[in-house]
Amino acid sequence: MHNSNVLSKKLNLLMFFRVNLYFMPTAVFLHCPWGRCMGSECGPGGSQSRAVWCAHSEGWTTLHTNCDQAERPDNQQSCFRVCDWHKDLYDWQLGAWNQCVPVSMRSAGVQRPAVCTRGEEGIQTREVGCVQKVNGEPAEDAICEYFEPKPRLEQACLIPCPRDCVVSEFSPWTSCSKSCGTGLQNRIRFVLAPPLFGGAACPNLTEFQTCQPGPCEGEESLYSLRVGSWGPCSVPLPRQARQADRPPNRKPDRPSRQADRPRRQKKVKNKEKREKIREKVRERLRERGKVKDPETRELIKKKRNRNRQNRQGGKFWDMQVGYQTREVTCVHKSGNAEALSLCSQESLPVTYQACVMTKDCDVTEWAEWSSCSKECYDLNGPKGERTRTRQVSQFPIGGGADCPELEEREPCSPQGDGVPPCIVYSWKTTEWTECRVDMLLSQQDRRRGNQTGLCGGGIQSREVYCVQSNGDTPSNPSALKSKDGLRPVDSDLCLGIPPNTTQLCHITCPVECEVSSWSAWGPCTYENCQDQAAKKGFKLRKRKIVNEPTGGTGNCPHLVEAIPCEDPSCYDWLLVKLEECVPDNEKECGPGTQIPQVQCVNSDGEYVERQLCRDAILPMPAICEVPCPKDCALSPWTAWSLCSHTCSGKNTEGRQTRTRSILAYNAGEGGIQCPNISALQEVRSCNDHPCTVYHWQTGPWGQCIEDSSIPSSNTSVGRARGDDVSCSVGMQTRKVICVRVNVGQVPPKKCPESLRPDTVRPCLLPCKRDCIVTPYSDWSPCPSSCQAGANTKRKQHRRRIMIQLPANGGQECPEVLTQERECDGPSVCQGYRWKTHKWRRCQLVPWSVRQDSPGAQETCGPGLQARAVSCRKQDGGQADIGACLKFASSMPPLTQPCQVPCQEDCQLSSWSKFSSCTSDCVGVRTRKRVLVGKSKKRDQCKNNQIYPLSETQYCPCNKYNAQPVGNWSDCILPEGGRVEGQLGMKVQGDIKECGQGHRYQAMVCYDQDNRMVETSRCNSHGYIEEACIIPCPSDCKLSEWSNWSRCSKSCGSGVKVRSKWLREKPYNGGRPCPKLDHVNQVYEVVPCLSDCGQYVWVAEPWSVWKVSNVDLKENCGEGVQTRKVRCMLNTIDGPSDQVEDYLCDPEEMPLGARDSRLPCPEDCVLSDWGAWSPCPLPCSGNSTRERSAYPIRQPGERKECPPTEETEICKLNSNCFHYSYNITDWSTCQLSDRAVCGSGIKTRMLDCVRSDGKSVDLKFCKELGLERKWQMNASCVVECPVNCQLSDWSAWSDCTHTCGLAGKLWRRRTVIQAPQGDGRPCPSQMEQWKPCLVKPCYRWRYSAWSECKSEGARCGEGLRFRNVSCFVSDGSGQAEGSLVDDELCGDLEPSVDGDKHIILQEACTVPCPGECYLTDWTVWSPCQLSCVSGDDLGFGSVQVRSRAVVAQEPENLLQCPEQELEARPCTEGQCFEYKWMTGPWRGSSRQVWCQRSDGLNVTGGCPATAKPMADRSCDPPCTKPRSLCTEAGVCGCEEGYTEVMTSDGLLDQCTVIPVLEIPTAGDNKADVKTIRAFNPTQPAASPPGRAGRTWFLQPFGPDGKLKTWVYGVAAGAFVLLVFIVSMTYLACKKPKKPQRRQMNNRLKPLTLAYDGDADM
Secondary structure, three states: OHHHHHHHHHHHHHHHHHHOOOOOOOEEEEEOOOOOOEOOOOEEEEEEEOOEEEEEOOOOEEOHHHOOHHHOOOOEEEEEEOOHHHHHOEEEEEOOOOOOEEHHHHOOOOOOOOOOOOOEEEEEEOOEEEEEOOOOOEEOHHHHHOOOOOOOOEEEEEEOOOEOOEEEOOOOOOOOOOOOEEEEEEEEOOEEEOOEOOOOOOOOOEEEEEEEEEOOOOOOOOEEEEEOOOOOOEOOOOHHHHHHHOOOOOOOOOOOHHHHHHHHHHHHHHHHHHHHHHHHHHHHHHHHHHHOOHHHHHHHHHHHHHHHHHOOOOOOOOOOEEEEEOOEEEEEOOOOEEOHHHOOOOOOOOOEEEEEOOEOOEEOOOOOOOOOOOOOEOOOOOOEEEEEEOOEEEOOEOOOOOOOOOEEEEEEOOOOOOOOEOOEEEEEEOOOOOOEOOOOHHHOOHHHHOOOOOEEEEEEEOOEEEEEEOOOOOOOHHHHOOOOOOOEEOHHHOOOOOOOOEEEEEEOOOOOOOEOOOOOOOOOEEOOOOOOOOOOEEEEEEOOEOOOOOOHHHHOOOOEEEEEEOOOOOEEEEEEEEOOOEEHHHOOOEEEEEOEEEEEEEOOOOEOOHHHHOOOOOOOOEEEEEOOOOOOEEOOOOOOOOOOOOOEOOOOOEEEEEEOOEEEOOOOOOOOOOOOHHHHEEEEEEOOOEOOOEEEEEOOOOOOEEOOOOOOOOOOOOEOOOOOEEEEEEEEEOOEEEEEOOOEEEOHHHOOHHHOOOOEEEEEEEOOEOOEEOOOOOOOOOOOOOOOOOOOOOEEEEEOOEEEOOEOOOOOOOOOOEEEEEOOOOOOOOOEEEEEOOOOOOEEOOHHHHOOOOOOOOOOEEEEEEOOEEEEEOOOOEOOHHHHHHHOOOOOOOEEEEEEOOOOOOOEOOOOOOOOOOOOOOOEEEEEOOEOHHHHOOOHHHOOOOOOOEEEEEOOOOOOEEEEEOOOOOOEOOOOOEEEOHHHOEEEEEEOOOEEEEEEEEEEEEOOOOOEEOHHHHOOOOEEEEEEEEOOOEOOEEOOOOOOOOOOOOOEEEEEEEEEEEEEOOEOOOOOOOOOOOOOEEEEEEEEEEOOOOEEEEEOOOOOOEEOOOOOOOOOEEEEEEOOEEEEEEEOOEEEEEOOHHHOOHHHOOOOEEEEEEOOOOOOEEOOOOOOOOOOOOOOOOOEEEEEOOEEEOOOOOOOOOOOEEEEEOOEOOOEOOEEEEEOOOOOOEOOOOEEEEEEEEEOOEEEEEOOOOEEOHHHHHHHOOOOOOOOEEEEEEOOOEOOEEOOOOOOOOOOOOOEOOOEEEEEOOEEEOOEOOOOOOOOOOEEEEEOOOEOEEEEEEOOOOOOEOOOOOEEEEEEEOOEEEEEEOOOOOOOOEEEOHHHHOOOOOOEOOEOOOOOEEEEEEOOOOOOEEOOOOOOOOOEEEEEOOEEEEEEEEEEEEEOEEOOOHHHHHHOOOOEEEEEEEOOOEOOOEEEEEOOOEOOEOOEEEEEOOOOEEEOOOOHHHOOOOEOOOOOOOOOOOEEEOOOOOEEEOOOEEEEEOOOOOEEEEEEOOOEOOOOOOOOOOOOOOOOOOOOOOOOOOOOOOOOOOEOOOOEOOOOOEOHHHHHHHHHHHHHHHHHHHHHHHHHOOOOOOOOOOOOOOOOOOOOOOOOOOOO
């Protein structure tokens, strides 16, 4: 900041030079900003430099000597070098924000807003400086700026708008303060909102007006007797002091000495009488004392001591009864005090009363701190607590100061070396349960019934419990078999997050055995070629296992089938091919032989050494014939066909055929003739072995049993699950039998012995696992009987938990896991209560104070009596007073006023209780009292009218009726809905969620006065119970899988599909459907590979030639040959069954007919053309391919053979193709057959694709050696369906209300495991309620204060009283409640609206006639928020109360006190808006008032600038006949008259206008109205029979302008005219010929919009 300032100064200086170029021809020094502070040490020792140079006034640099050297600035100075560690020494010091100053005061151009709405924008500033942290010494700002930028010095603020005081409307006028003469009437209002932010002060809250009810007949009473307030309580002086204080010659202020003499004589007589009575009492006591034995005396002594302790003035109550006096004066109506004699009154009020001397609470010093509640060392755990107390040494009496806190607490940690570490608790878990697998919805089919074989992803659970953890706790459950294992404790002791109770798991899916197809039957061979002694032979066919099945190959089907046969051999010659036919005798044609080419093979068809076939018969050379030119030419034999049967039986025999055809006929003479048709076919028998196939069949492996012959191994061979270690080797056996196919078991000798499978194998025996159970937890604490329902038997329980389940024959788990027992001793309810002791003697005000009062007697009159209270436990034992102060209700009163009866007074006992009634509504009940003491003998006391001794009342007639109340509760299922898992181990989340339950509705009982009473009075147990049904969730239901479709391609890779469709939608929270398509189906798509050689064309031999140009002589020429071509299924044994032609490749289909020339005799006969040679790749137009034929019959003389070779050019996609691999898309995730979810495999396939896009056999790509870089399989995951798992329901909560109709019991549960995939969703109901038992709400309530009364005087200080009564209500707060007997509130602590300090009387003032006084405080106004248009401005809320002045005499108005106002902040204020309201105009005025948004009419609050006009008048005034002043402020005419205006726009006269009358029923005359305003709230009184309306058509207004309706009528007339013209034109226009519309009468198809709902 500093540098930028210097730079700006420099620029300004340069500008100054340039501007004053001609005025300052001299040169001056210029300088750069100071550089960085440099130095070797941190702190003030650094230095910084800057460049200084001399510049000419024109701007160029010159020599230093041209500048004034005296003005040269420094180029170096010392500075403070800041280092990183200075950050801890210096910091910014922020001053407080100054007052908010309006922007208009700081900126000259800004004007203050005329009307304030939200507030005025302002700016407030503060001081910010860099200081040293230690002492606050200021430092350079650059030091602090090095670390953080300087905080802002000013900020925007809002100055709230001034808020004026808001007051209510005035109350009605009070009655006149005098009944005659001139008095005052008052009306008052109260403050609703105080003035804020400089708003206008409150107006006067009182208005006065004089009143004169009538002239006074007699003289007006000018004087009033007034009593003052009671003085302080004082203790009477001792008698000596009183006598010393009394002046010797003081005359008592008495009426006369003579009048006092009989009173003195009476006193003397009374004294003598009292002495006699005392003597008698002493005598009686002496008599009693003689009889008492020492034990009785001791008991009496103890009782006296105890009573003395509890007496006032005992340990805690130093209680002194004193007296207090008050002054009585006579007051003139002007307020001046006058002589008492002027106030004419029979007797003066009492001026004394007994009182208790005020004593403040006094406490002892604090006791020592208690030891810390935590007795162990724990660094991270919660701290303990220690307390200290102090005792009350003096209780507050007579309104003294309350006691301070008697207990203090503070956190603590135990100190010292010997503190043991705290017990640490940690979570432990049981073993995981077995993995459970839930079915996927898309897998619902017949397997659903048997879920045992399911595998894949599942869920497993465990139980979590809390234990005391030691450092050496073994973690392995198998090591916990001792009794010192982990004992469960209360879960609240474990602080961390508990481990998960559920987890996803995976059951490995079994891999089923997959086998290849059967091979062809082999030759007849020995069972064992090494042992050829047995002459038995077998033909075998085999298949292989193509995968690795789970559990080895033991469960695979048989792999070898055998057929017995004759003449077995192990080796035989295989005819590879026959060589060309060589004519005998070296001729060119004629008979000859073909030499066979052979190879030695074994029974599996493998080539072996030729010498092994030495015993086999070598094939002989075959006889053949090379036709001569004139001979018949035959084609070579075809290959033998497939054998027609696989075996031979009675009705079946295997046959093979081969054929040949005539290629050319012989010459008529000399040539060898063609054979007949039967000689063109040969048949031979095959598969002549019988149809008896045998194989070995194996049973399942048996259980692994111990094998005593093998020593047991201690090594862990493998683990099956968890801790299932293999302990030893055992043996397994299985059954092996020989089976004949389609027959059954046969003797073993029928099957080849050498291929017999094993019947015994070794196996691993798993270790035994015993059940492990934790020790029992400690017994739960006994529930306290103080709680509700204490009459039930109290029980405590303990539990243990299974942490490992038994397996492999281990020890079983115990059946009992929880134990319960009844609690031993009765539980003590620790509570405290106050015990009150007897009231003491009534203490009178000392006689010295009373004796001057007229009518006072020394031994009787009003007084005060006291009593002691002590603290007791609930069981009656003594307790410290502090316990009752802390835990018990408020302390009972210690004093009460009392009356010592005088001799003339009648003394009566208290009323007895009313006698009991035999039944409701029958008879009466009475209560009695008796006269006490000497009152029994006094005649005036026996007057039953004044002192009744009995009271009678009718027995109460109580009638009760019960009514249901509130809504029905939730449907609640019976307890115990949880399904128990295997062996008692809990299976989380299996909670019964549906079925029949019950719902409840509360009952309320009312008496005949509609007061709530206990429900038991109505003989009701408090509820209506009703059965209800929670519908069970129904899962989405799908059909079974359809069959797989055929592979989409017959050659290469395609897809096959199967589908399910929706049968039933889910409802009631069932498992949702998987994602369905638009026709509500779910698909499974898997890739498939169709073998391109699966279907092949098979062509039969060509038929005999059909020659078209018949030359019978030659039998040759043009002809046609045909053959059958069929599509066949290709098997390992060759083509077998004929199938549909579309399954074979149409491109590959051989020709079914051919046109050619049948060679004539002696023509050359060629064989059929061989296959084309492959085109060389890549295909190009230059390369060719060839095919060839060979001559079968040589030509005759002078004849040649046609060419035996053919070539054609290779053309791309015609006869030459390129090949490439094509990869398919991934399949859906494929699981094992039984798997539900979890890990699977997705596959894709390779296609070999020809360059013309056709899929071909993979061999084409393989032969080219193309690169295969793709991964064909990948792992994938199918999300497992995890059902929602919920915790158990919590216990029912306490009732939300202790009484009333609205009470509810709640119970809740939480989600342990959220649903995943298409698992069952969580139910929406996570909490349930049912009604509590309805109980009446009893509460103490005050009655209204009585009128203030000054006892014995007309005005002055007095008392007002109120009672506290018991009320019953339904707790809703809507009704006030009904008064009931106080006994019903007997169990309640005495408190009103939460205030335990009950006040039943308070001092008040009765104003004297003519006195001016303040009213009582109003109640606090509603809390009001500072806001604009509902937006809180952030200035808080306020509420207010006020006192208004009330005057009674017009002369005393100047002596009235000031009105009072109190405001206080509050919370949750309401936002009120104020707006002006207006009434209708009445002549030239109307009412205007301000209204608050809650509808209250107020004064203040509305902006004065926006006040609507309340008065209107025309200038000049409207003096013309029938004229009036309109709302616009101009003169107009009454209704029925029209205005005639002058040229300058003023009203000239009002003239009558013609009237257009629109009559209505029964109306014949006009009802003339004026335009003068009328009150819309008062309906105009219309005479009977005048219910019609009259309309005046007046085109001009009072201002001379046309009225709006005239324009409307003109526009309407114009539109009507246009309409008439248009219709006329259309009617006269010549019509065109109608065109016939072509109607398409064909029915349209009905289209149904289908939304994919299967229910349609």
